[in-house]
Amino acid sequence: MEINAEGICYRDLNRMIRQAVSMGEQSIVLRNINGQRYIGNGIDSKIKLVVKGTPGQDMAAFMKGPEIDVEGNAQDGIGNTMDDGKIIVRGMAGDIIGYGMRGGEIYVSGDVGYRVGIHMKSSDEKNPVIVIGGKAGDFLGEYMAGGMIILLGMLSRTDKNVPLAGNFLGTGMHGGAIYTRGPVDKHSLGRGLGIREVSGQDFDIIMPYLEEFGRQFGVDVSVMLESNFYCIYPTTHRPYGNMYAY
Amino acid sequence: MFNLKRTNHKPWDYRKDISGCGLSGLINTNGKRVSGEVITRSIRTQHDRGNGLGGGFAAYGIYPDFKDHYAVHVMCDSKTALNNFESFLKEVTVIDQQERIPTRASTTIRNAPLLMRYFVKPDLEADNPLFDKGMSEDDFMVRMVMKINLDVPGAFVFSSGRNMGAFKGVGYPEDIADFFRLDEYEGYIWTAHNRFPTNTPGWWGGAHPFTILDWSIVHNGEISSYGINKRYLEMFGYHCTLLTDTEVVAYLLDLLIRRHGLPIEIACLALAPPFWNEVDRMEPERKKLCEAIRMVYASALLNGPFAVLFAFNGGLVGLNDRIKLRPLIAAESGETVYMASEESAIREICPDPDKVWMPKAGEPVVVKLNKTE
Numbered sequence: 001m002e003i004n005a006e007g008i009c010y011r012d013l014n015r016m017i018r019q020a021v022s023m024g025e026q027s028i029v030l031r032n033i034n035g036q037r038y039i040g041n042g043i044d045s046k047i048k049l050v051v052k053g054t055p056g057q058d059m060a061a062f063m064k065g066p067e068i069d070v071e072g073n074a075q076d077g078i079g080n081t082m083d084d085g086k087i088i089v090r091g092m093a094g095d096i097i098g099y100g101m102r103g104g105e106i107y108v109s110g111d112v113g114y115r116v117g118i119h120m121k122s123s124d125e126k127n128p129v130i131v132i133g134g135k136a137g138d139f140l141g142e143y144m145a146g147g148m149i150i151l152l153g154m155l156s157r158t159d160k161n162v163p164l165a166g167n168f169l170g171t172g173m174h175g176g177a178i179y180t181r182g183p184v185d186k187h188s189l190g191r192g193l194g195i196r197e198v199s200g201q202d203f204d205i206i207m208p209y210l211e212e213f214g215r216q217f218g219v220d221v222s223v224m225l226e227s228n229f230y231c232i233y234p235t236t237h238r239p240y241g242n243m244y245a246y
Numbered sequence: 247m248f249n250l251k252r253t254n255h256k257p258w259d260y261r262k263d264i265s266g267c268g269l270s271g272l273i274n275t276n277g278k279r280v281s282g283e284v285i286t287r288s289i290r291t292q293h294d295r296g297n298g299l300g301g302g303f304a305a306y307g308i309y310p311d312f313k314d315h316y317a318v319h320v321m322c323d324s325k326t327a328l329n330n331f332e333s334f335l336k337e338v339t340v341i342d343q344q345e346r347i348p349t350r351a352s353t354t355i356r357n358a359p360l361l362m363r364y365f366v367k368p369d370l371e372a373d374n375p376l377f378d379k380g381m382s383e384d385d386f387m388v389r390m391v392m393k394i395n396l397d398v399p400g401a402f403v404f405s406s407g408r409n410m411g412a413f414k415g416v417g418y419p420e421d422i423a424d425f426f427r428l429d430e431y432e433g434y435i436w437t438a439h440n441r442f443p444t445n446t447p448g449w450w451g452g453a454h455p456f457t458i459l460d461w462s463i464v465h466n467g468e469i470s471s472y473g474i475n476k477r478y479l480e481m482f483g484y485h486c487t488l489l490t491d492t493e494v495v496a497y498l499l500d501l502l503i504r505r506h507g508l509p510i511e512i513a514c515l516a517l518a519p520p521f522w523n524e525v526d527r528m529e530p531e532r533k534k535l536c537e538a539i540r541m542v543y544a545s546a547l548l549n550g551p552f553a554v555l556f557a558f559n560g561g562l563v564g565l566n567d568r569i570k571l572r573p574l575i576a577a578e579s580g581e582t583v584y585m586a587s588e589e590s591a592i593r594e595i596c597p598d599p600d601k602v603w604m605p606k607a608g609e610p611v612v613v614k615l616n617k618t619e
């Protein structure tokens with residue numbers, strides 16, 4: 001089904017979506033979206049939403065299952081505490097993408113803002129993944145406790161001299177891993193992190209997500225692999241364990 | 247003082263929205279003027295970033311018939327305050343035109359103060375008590391505004407620039423725009439603010455923008471360094487009277503750019519300087535500059551989260567704090583540049599811009615007017 005969202009308040013729009021889902025609708029196309037917040041929040045079935053336009057803050061928060069395809073740029077806070085499902089953004093995305101995310105996958109074709117993947121976490125059953133086709137702002141993977149961020153830097157719209165990832169990369173990170181295509185400056189890394197070149201087993205881990213990224217945005221995996229990948233990982237589970245113990 | 251914390255929420259219909267202030271601004275770099283209706287549509291898209299306790303606009307190029315006069319906008323909480331203000335203004339300036347600021351009857355904007363505007367030129371006669379020999383007209387106007395806001399009870403000058411004006415009050419910005427009939431004005435720069443007051447009261451004077459001369463500022467965030475900034479400004483004759491942190495930014499811009507003659511980029515460097523560990527990694531020239539700015543202007547540094555838009559007759563500037571704790575996005579379409587808290591606010595009035603980008607933390611987006619006439 002289709003919903004023309006032009007001029008519709010987010011409360012009404014989300015009520016319409018939830019109603020359609022409860023009636024068994026499997027696929028909804030949302031046209032003329034501009035700034036409506038909380039699209040797809042808390043929906044726990046495997047429906048598909050296509051968003052045409054610019055969705056507002058906190059899209060797909062607490063989402064558990066749906067696939068959301070955004071034909072445009074996304075704003076801040078998408079995938080906040082997301083539990084399961086998939087988000088595809090065919091453009092840029094703003095700050096705090098995947099805040100506290102605990103499951104599911106987010107693919108962004110272009111650049112992302114600050115604090116992406118902040119507080120991401122994993123469990124025995126779930127391992128959230130964010131794949132970024134462009135570059136990232138400061139504090140990527142801040143306080144990260146689990147899951148995986150893959151930063152490709154291939155489809156960026158920024159100048160060449162803008163670094164792949166900003167400063168304070170992985171600050172407070174104590175779990176999970178950040179994979180970068182190409183090296184990052186040592187000074188941009190947070191405390192208590194190690195960095196190693198990716199080989200063998202690591203590739204097995206990231207390959208399915210590279211393939212999915214390639215499939216979604218038409219990038220050849222072999223082109224992605226023309227550069228070396230690096231893995232940033234925490235060397236301790238408690239980087240600030242002694243901070244207040246004098 | 248006016249009734250504080252005026253709210254439009256009906257107590258039986260209160261639904262909490264998670265908010266932060268909202269900003270939007272636009273500049274036509276060739277000085278072509280657009281109706282206030284455009285910026286109103288943009289800020290309305292970010293309705294949920296505010297809570298009805300403050301909305302406001304700054305507009306440039308709106309008074310072409312009086313472009314060499316200072317346009318003084320004042321709010322007064324009583325007829326007495328207005329009379330006191332007027333007699334003081336008459337004493338120190340030549341008033342060529344005075345009128346009520348036109349407003350529309352509104353169901354949402356209530357308890358408005360008395361709103362007047364005056365087109366004035368400083369009276370630089372020898373017996374003017376506020377005038378010192380050799381003082382520029384701008385310096386005089388700053389001193390006059392400070393004097394009124396400090397010493398005339400119940401009167402606040404909220405706009406004092408040439409060929410520009412601020413319009414603000416308690417309410418959602420789209421309602422404030424309707425109240426002030428902004429669809430009847432045309433400007434080449436517009437900024438707008440949707441307020442969600444956190445630390446200070448939501449009253450008419452505390453709505454954004456804050457202005458002095460033609461500097462205007464709208465802000466999302468908190469200036470944690472307010473105390474230091476305020477004391478620093480007092481040494482230069484600026485007095486903070488509007489009970490809100492953002493006020494310091496307007497005066498800092500006037501001090502750094504107009505009075506100290508710093509280029510805009512350097513002034514922004516003083517407000518949001520790089521961290522010392524970044525300075526340590528810089529090329530020698532840049533390092534020397536940053537060290538000097540950090541030391542000389544330590545008390546002008548703005549700490550805390552902020553995204554601000556500031557405007558003046560010659561341009562529009564967007565600036566974030568150094569670790570981007572508030573959102574800001576920019577876009578360009580032909581001769582117009584847009585900046586806002588959310589991309590949707592830009593797309594509402596410019597659906598298909600040539601370029602959209604996310605400004606880096608601490609790096610100003612400076613857009614200057616091609617020509618000022």
